[in-house]
Amino acid sequence: METAKITKTQAQGAAAQTAGAQGAAAGATPQAAATGAASGAAATSAAAAGAAPAAQPTTTLTGSQAVLEALLAEGVRTIFGYPGGAIMPIYDALYDYQDKLEHILVRHEQGGIHAAQGFARTSGQVGVVFATSGPGATNLVTGLADAMIDSTPLVAITGQVFASLLGTDAFQETDVINITTPATKWNYQVTDATEIPAALAKAFYIARTGRPGPVLIDITKNAQQQKFDYAGYVPCQHVRSYRPKPIVRKEYVEQAAKLINGAKKPFVLFGQGVILGHAEAEFKAFIEKGGLPAAWTVLGLSALPTDHPLNVGMLGMHGNYAPNVLTNECDVLIAVGMRFDDRVTGRLDKYAKQAQVVHLDIDPAEIDKNVKTTVPVWGDCKETLPLLTALLEKKTHSEWMGKFKELGKKEVEAVIHNELNPTTEQMTMGEVIKILNELTGGDAVIVTDVGQHQMVACRYAHFNKTMSNVTSGGLGTMGFGLPAAIGAKYGAPDRTVVAIIGDGGFQMTLQELGTIMQFGAEVKILILNNQFLGMVRQWQQLFNDKRYSFVNITSPDYVALAKAYSIEGASINVRAQLKGALKTMLDHKGSYLLEVMVGKENNVFPMVPQGCSVAEIRLS
């Protein structure tokens, strides 16, 4: 059994990735990097082939070796993947790189890509996943779509049949490029080894710059095997048709500032753009100077500490009462790095019609896409926020903040109090999260799957560090939680990672327990079992007259299952055991599975029913 433990080296690897990227961006010394890579390659290929290293400046490598050299040059240290015939040459080369590149063998390619996503979301680096052709590649599609909509930087590398067989329905051939086109920021098929260094350089550059996203490189088997003269790796810094960042227009920053300074009831909505732009400090300075109440989208969660006095809660369908209602009362709405998803806006024709809208976004296509903007501030919010803050008048909108508090109280009375301090015998998901908060102090990385537990976790989990909330926002992918948590642990090896998962979603990718067993990723798995596909049941209850059509789901004995994978665990169904069980889970050295039986028919409220305005949010 392999027992690779997650150590600081991975964190350093991640740091190297940033350094590499920055070096590249600054145009530091690509030559130096290239020579470094080349000499490394020479040593490795020499070791592999048992031949003397070639004389400089070029060296002979196989396409596969060039792939791995590219990963090293980009600062990659961890790869998630699954081998197969069409990617065997790369795996063969990997055998010689084991001391430099750690490969985590997952149990399903979907698990691999979700793990790479979890890694990217907690490390801020590009996640990397390998898969073979055909079924291996098609198993990546869900994760690509998920990463695309949630702007997660990924490089997926798939093997492909020999170039001579392309288009012949060869064994395990699928048209991966066309299948993945709508789900990737960019993709490319390599049929000749000489293309590899440049293709991978471009892939990493595109994945991590601008609005990040997933990139797929499909490499035919002949290209992986082919030997070629390798002249080193040159990081990509420019693609002629690609402008990662729009040019900041100062006059719009000025207009935005004027609008905000004149506002009586300004309201800030922030999304993942703040985290992706590493602009948490700039964001905090911005809202603090302007005295601006700020609410988060699910993906913006953890960009601002939960208990910050200006943090007024979560937006959207299961968000908090005050921010939803007051969206339709504010006079200036300032959207920062968020994209007005329909789960946030509810009915668009009744959304913030009274407000002037300022929209800060790096992606020009987001401006005016859903909500008409009064002043667009194109750009990376790390750059635009300080410009805007500099022009703001120092203010405290205490009366306006008072409205948030007032409505907040109403929500506490109607929903939150009962959810967190239930008088019923059955446990609620909310109280589990509340005690988890007490025990972790808001320091943990919380990974969630999709469903009621996700919304409850996002509503109630406390965060005091950024990049701590990993969830599938835009795609809502059940089965995301467990593998993403594994990746999250590799991305943040020093932090406690708690995966909160429903009984439905857990059964979608539970085979990844095998990955935990083999590689020792320390993940605390918290299954909130309501014996239903809870979120769908809630809709059926509220909107389909309780016609519970196929939402009743049975579970195996999770503790026994965990045990089969050498993972310790417990299952509890009474409140008196809750705190102790959570503490045992958190204190345990190694992974742990805790199943908590919660109320079967509890609902998540408040809720903006589909097709309603945010102001029509229901408290019960």
Next chain:
Amino acid sequence: MQKQEFTITVYTENQIGLLNRIAIMFSRRKINIESLNTSPSEIEGIHRFTIVIQEFEDVVRKLCRQIEKQVEVLKAYFNTNEELIWQEMALYKVPTDVIAEKVKVERLLREYGARAVVIRKDYTVFEATGHREETDRLIKALEPYGLIEFVRSARVAIIKDSSGFHEKLKEFEAQEPGEGVIENEYLGKGTEVFSM
């Protein structure tokens, strides 16, 4: 607001798969492409797409932003018919004996601005360029004389008041991103657009 005819002009890198990447952006939104022409531009390695659709202006504007977002796309413009000069080319194949016998060919050609590109014993091929209605008229005229085959090209169009995209294209050749590459369409229209 009504749907109307828009011509989208897209400048792209010359990359395999890009046609698909662009085409699926239309099919995803259930927009039917009326005509699509793609060919190399005057700059090496840069292609130009001309795509004609019937849509609402708002949809077209958003669509163009999304197209422009594709890595290999340099620029996407959209224009109404009034803002364009455009042509389509049509070829008409007719039996030579019928034509020679029954039609005053030189008059026909003059009237429709057509010309003969091939004259063989068995058939003759005429070519005409113009707007749809113009090339349609010639079909009507030739149909009674045993039109054998007809084909029409996609639209090619030139934007009337574009101030030299040729120059802008050359900028893309430079290593450093050129100014004004991602254009703020509101720039300089402050009061018009941002009435507060």
